[in-house]
Amino acid sequence: MENIAGQKSGLSWAVQISTILLVLLWVLPTFGLFVSSFRTTDQISTSGWWRALSTQERQLPPIRVEGTETQKDGLFVIDGTLFPKGGTTVSAWGTSSKEPTAYEAGATAELNDGVTLSVKEDGTFTLTSPTSTADMRLPRIFTTASAPPEFTLNNYSNVIFSPLAGQSIGQAFLNTATVAIPATIIPILIAAFAAYALAWMEFPGRALLVAAVVALLVVPLQLALSPLLQFHNWIGIGKGYLGIWLAHTGFGLPLAIYLLRNYMVGLPRDIIENARVDGATEFQIFTKIILPLSFPALASFAIFQFLWTWNDLLVALVFLGTGNDQQVLTANLVNLMGSRGGDWEILATSAFVSILVPLIVFFSLQRFLVRGLLAGSVK
């Protein structure tokens, strides 16, 4: 098919380029957040992530002059540097926010009352004054400087260990894992037995049950929230982990049964009938033959359910309490978006911590995910 009529080479270039564009469009948003999570607060707030690697000329937040004064030639002098870390090059500076670029680097400015201030290219400044500066309000220096690119891991250590929205992301991470792991494992076995019955046992009402499962697949879980919360309160488990595990189990079952049944129906009839003839009980057939053979389907459902429960927000908001020991990553992230909406270093890093595990699962088990999607593209 490659080199026959209808496949022009010009078109194949167009295909290459369009694909590159499409892939870039899909990857760049995540990549931008990823880069941002390693940048310092200053850098994020003054330049886009796409300029993270370039040395940037930008206006820095004002720095107030401070230091110990010395007396020299009858003048009071304060010497110091604006950038103790070095590596920053000042191109222009000023002392008011109206004219932040009034003076060039190296120039000396005459301020009020005979005070002079000079700022050199490397950020060292000299302030001289005819009187003592002890009672004086020292000027602020606005600088336009080029700073080298700077990357840091501090955002991650901050976000993971220190409480931001009342709770550290590290704690929320553990809470999410606590929700997701049991909620993934418990439905599998229940669904597997049911799927086997629906696939390989003859009994009246089977078709109806399969139809019911298909119908329940699309029932919006929004409907379940209020009645189930009341039910949980009524039986006394209220809001908490037990409730959310049960809820996720219930909500995950239709997809699990549907996926597993579709897979089990496709298993070769001979194996099962031979086993029956050899005197194996249904229970033995299920545990010894069906379950091992269904491993790919079990794996794809497990991945779906894990991603779904890890990423879920709504069910967690409704069925879990709001305490620090129960808030999950997604809920924490929503809180942060409200309270720390402009602090991109915190938001980006927290978001990245929350999507890290799903991404690892996704990339390592993509095979099963695709297979599962193809088997039951309903949810």
Place this chain on the structure above:
Amino acid sequence: MNPAIQAVLTVAIGVGGCVLYFWLSNLFLDKVLYPPRGPNAGRNINRANMIRPWLFLLPAMIALGLYLAYPVFATFWLSLHKDVGATKQFVGLDNYRQMMTEGKFWESMRNNMLWLIVVPAMATAFGLLAAQLTDRLKWGNFAKSMIFMPMAISFVGASVIWKLIYDSRPAGQEQIGILNAVYVWMTGNDPQQWLQIPFWNNLFLMVVLVWIQAGFAMVILSAALRGIPEETIEAAILDGAGPFQIFFKIKVPQIMPTIVVVWTTITITVLKVFDIVLAMTNGQWETQVLANYMYDKFFRAFDVGVGSAAAMIIMLLVTPILVWNVHNARKEMR
């Protein structure tokens, strides 16, 4: 108790309990109730085989009945009642009437309709485009997994990602949101608060879901494209069809059923969209959608009646797809 220990215990109890239930109930059936021995061996085997399916199905049926089927009816019941003191009073369709008088409800309906049209269409179109483009590329699999990746990202995580893109700084400052950076650079206008421009902000929210769902559409459609018989394409090439004709006149019609499945699946996701709106605008600036409206009613206004009525509207919108899916499933069973 530490939640982690509780989790391990629950897994152990849940899994152990399941195994024990299935094992014991089967044992009971085969050894005690209807043993396949003695004078009635044949009758016993038949009876055991009639009961066994229900043993296998019981836990799943209880869970499904309690957690999905019962709530549908309970929500309907709640939507017809109002809290009067501590008791529920039957009020007929009052909750629905009250909901219909609210501007926010109609705003949600309008936005939901927009979402229903735009998101499935765009996601399917991008998915189809990606499937076709990557089909014969050497690095097609890599490209696919990159486009598929957002599937793994939570709606909230995706909201953070896109909020950074839509970020806006006052005019004159350097923009850190890429959309404004490009916009200012290309047009020279002042930067825009993208999420606060009524009507258009809906589209900016929809982009997030399209971004997530296109990978799903691509995976399914790509498999469908591969399933097209080669002969039909070869014949078209021999007849002198160009690549675009082949795509639109030969390939697309053959995978139409799959396109419909993808479309309806995304439609269901769209009807339930909640996280994105909650995280990015919380329904402000005329971006409310039904699911978030319902959440507001239930858990912020504590108006269970109207909240249930809103939930029933979502159910109503899903019903045609539900019927269609069941219809198809029954056709396949036969």
